[in-house]
Amino acid sequence: MIAGFFSAVFGLAFRLVLAFVLLSFAWVAVYRFVPPPITWLQARDAIAGKHVAREWVPLTVMTKALPRAVIGAEDAKFCDHGGFDLDAMEAAASANMAGKTLRGGSTISQQTAKNAFLWPGRSYVRKGLEAYFTLLIELVWGKPRIMEVYLNIIEMGPGIYGMEAAAEHYFGTTANKLSKRQAARLAAIVPQPLKRSAAAPSRQVKRYARRIEKRVRVVAEGGIDSCLWR
Known part of the structure; x- marks a missing residue:
């Protein structure tokens, strides 16, 4: 029995x-073929009665400065890793253990998996699912699609999702007309989109955006974003 x-x-x-x-x-x-209809954060805002601004734009329509800016700011090894940057994860763990400002070691792939399929949080269950979905999107989607989804669903301010809505909100333009400086400023607010502004940046955000703007040229000249344009 x-x-x-x-x-x-x-x-x-x-x-x-x-x-x-x-x-x-x-x-x-x-x-892989259909834009995610809604994310956890978008649903949260909608349920709270907030206006949710979002508009899907293909990666090929956006200015190349946008993916180059987020690669330079968030994930320099995006085209080389299989979803996880072990060096960045180790550096983040060392910094956090040393009592420095908490930092993350998440790649763009991990952030995309979290934003598209999961909920915010730091539990082991969610982190495990994040790793699982990261492997899946790397296998099924490929780098261009991962970047496209990332740039279209990332939170960029209160009720603002994706770079098209962010370009309109902060600069009154579209994602294909952003200057390198504007793209860099958008990338600079990604870590704290509810506290930072691309249109009226603090001194700290301005300095960070200037560093990102320099990295945009490095990414382009070094072919660091070559996986996106095959």
């Missing part, structure tokens, strides 16, 4: 895991 009970439990667990794997793979495969 005991053996039969454990066999039934194991069988149920196996079916549940298999169902999750198949459904998650199908979910990721759909988003």
